[in-house]
Amino acid sequence: xxxxxxxxxxxxxxxxxxxxxxxxxxxxxxxxxxxxxxxxxxxxxxxxxxxxxxxxxxxxxxxxxxxxxxxxxxxxxxxxxxxxxxxxxxxxxxxxxxxxxxxxxxxxxxxxxxxxxxxxxxxxxxxxxxxx
Amino acid sequence: xxxxxxxxxxxxxxxxxxxxxxxxxxxxxxxxxxxxxxxxxxxxxxxxxxxxxxxxxxxxxxxxxxxxxxxxxxxxxxxxxxxxxxxxxxxxxxxxxxxxxxxxxxxxxxxxxxxxxxxxxxxxxxxxxxxxxxxxxxxxxxxxxxxxxxxxxxxxxxxxxxxxxxxxxxxxxxxxxxxxxxxxxxxxxxxxxxxxxxxxxxxxxxxxxxxxxxxxxxxxxxxxxxxxxxxxxxxxxxxxxxxxxxxxxxxxxxxxxxxxxxxxxxxxxxxxxxxxxxxxxxxxxxxxxxxxxxxxxxxxxxxxxxx
Numbered sequence: 530x531x532x533x534x535x536x537x538x539x540x541x542x543x544x545x546x547x548x549x550x551x552x553x554x555x556x557x558x559x560x561x562x563x564x565x566x567x568x569x570x571x572x573x574x575x576x577x578x579x580x581x582x583x584x585x586x587x588x589x590x591x592x593x594x595x596x597x598x599x600x601x602x603x604x605x606x607x608x609x610x611x612x613x614x615x616x617x618x619x620x621x622x623x624x625x626x627x628x629x630x631x632x633x634x635x636x637x638x639x640x641x642x643x644x645x646x647x648x649x650x651x652x653x654x655x656x657x658x659x660x661x
Numbered sequence: 662x663x664x665x666x667x668x669x670x671x672x673x674x675x676x677x678x679x680x681x682x683x684x685x686x687x688x689x690x691x692x693x694x695x696x697x698x699x700x701x702x703x704x705x706x707x708x709x710x711x712x713x714x715x716x717x718x719x720x721x722x723x724x725x726x727x728x729x730x731x732x733x734x735x736x737x738x739x740x741x742x743x744x745x746x747x748x749x750x751x752x753x754x755x756x757x758x759x760x761x762x763x764x765x766x767x768x769x770x771x772x773x774x775x776x777x778x779x780x781x782x783x784x785x786x787x788x789x790x791x792x793x794x795x796x797x798x799x800x801x802x803x804x805x806x807x808x809x810x811x812x813x814x815x816x817x818x819x820x821x822x823x824x825x826x827x828x829x830x831x832x833x834x835x836x837x838x839x840x841x842x843x844x845x846x847x848x849x850x851x852x853x854x855x856x857x858x859x860x861x862x863x864x865x866x867x868x869x870x871x872x873x874x875x876x877x878x879x880x881x882x883x884x885x886x887x888x889x890x891x892x893x894x895x896x897x898x899x900x901x902x903x904x905x906x907x908x909x910x911x912x913x914x915x916x917x918x919x920x921x922x923x924x925x926x927x928x929x930x931x932x933x934x935x936x937x938x939x940x941x942x943x944x945x946x947x948x949x950x951x952x953x954x955x956x957x958x959x960x961x962x963x964x965x966x967x968x
Contacts, residue, residue, distance in 0.1 A: 594692050594696060594700065594704060595692065595704065595707070596708075597711070598708070598711045598712060598715060622696045622701075623696065623697060623698045623700065623701035624692070624696045624700045624701045624704045625696075626701065627701045627702075627704050627705040627708075628704060628708070631705065631708045631709075631712075635708075635712060
C-alpha cells in the first residue's frame, strides 16, 4: 500500500510498505537544480523515516518537459547515490523518454538507474536489489 | 493542430538546428503543452544545445589553463636552467679544489683529514652528477622529436667502447645482434641506451664473467621490442615499477654510484616515443630491460610529423 509521506513543490513522495519502494511522482514540468536538491533532500528525509540506509526508488517523470543540465547533474551525483539503492525512471511520454535518455547517456548516474515505460517491470527490476 | 501551427513548430526546430550548426547555443525552443513527439525533439535539441554550450565553456577554460601551464612551465625551465648553471659552477670549483688539496697536501694531512677532503670531493662530484642528470632529464622532456632510422647496434657498441676506455680493467663480454634498427630520435635514443648500458655495466661489476646483451624481438613488426640484458646483481621484481621513479634507488650510493635518475630518464625517452619500458630481474642472476618505441607518428608531447 502506498502512503503519501512528503510533498515538495514539484514532487509527491510515497512509501510503498508492501514493496518497500519509494515512489516519486514529479508533477512539475520544469526541473531546476534547486528543485532537484529539494527533491533529493525530501528523499533523504523519507529514507530516514522508514529506517533504511538506502532506498529503492521509482520516479514517474512522465510529466517533465524540461530539466536543466545542473538538475540532471544533481540527480546523478554522489549525494543522490548515497541514499538510493537503485532508481527506476518511468518515462511514458516522448519528451520524458528523451530527457531520460539524455540523463542516462550524458550524466551517467552513479547508482544503478534504468528507464522503463512499464511500471510492473520497473518494480520487478527494483526487487533485484536488496532493500537496505 | 492546424497546418499553420505545424509549420511554425517545424520552422522553430529548423531554426534551432541552424543556430546549433552556427555554434550559437543561446537559443531555446519553447515546448507546447502537448508533450508530443515534436516536443520531444525540441526538448532533446534544448538539452543538446545546453550540453554543447557547457562543453564550449569547459574547453575554453581548459585552453586558458593550458596556456597558463605553458607559461609556468617555461618559467620553471628557465629557473631550473639558471639554478643548474649557478649551482654547478661553484660546485665544480669546490670539487676541483678539494681534489687539488688532496693531491698537493695529501702527505702532510692526517688520515682523518685526508678522509674528510676525499668525502668533500666525492660529495661534490655526486652533486655535479645529479645536476647533469637533472639537466638531461629536462632536455629529454622538452627536446623536439626528430625520428630517423637509428642503428642501435652501432650506437650501443660506441657506448660500450667508451665505457671500456674509462674502466679498462673491467672485462665485460658485450653481445649485440648486428643491424638492430629503430625509428626514433637519435639524440634521445643515445641517452636511453647510454643509461641502460651504464646501468648494466655498473650492476655487473661484482659479477665474474660479466656479459651484457642488446637484442630485439619481432624486429619486422610495427612494434619491435628491444632489450638490454645482463647477468649482474639483478633486482626483486616487487620493485619493478619503483625503479623508474626519479631518485629511486635500490642500493646505497656506497654500493653503486648514481643519481637515481637514469631509469627515470629512460622512461621519459620511451614515453616521448609513445612506447613502453619495463624491467624484470632475478636477484643475484641479472636483469633485463625491454622497451618499445611506439609507432612512427607517435609523440605524446609534440605529435610531430615524423617526416
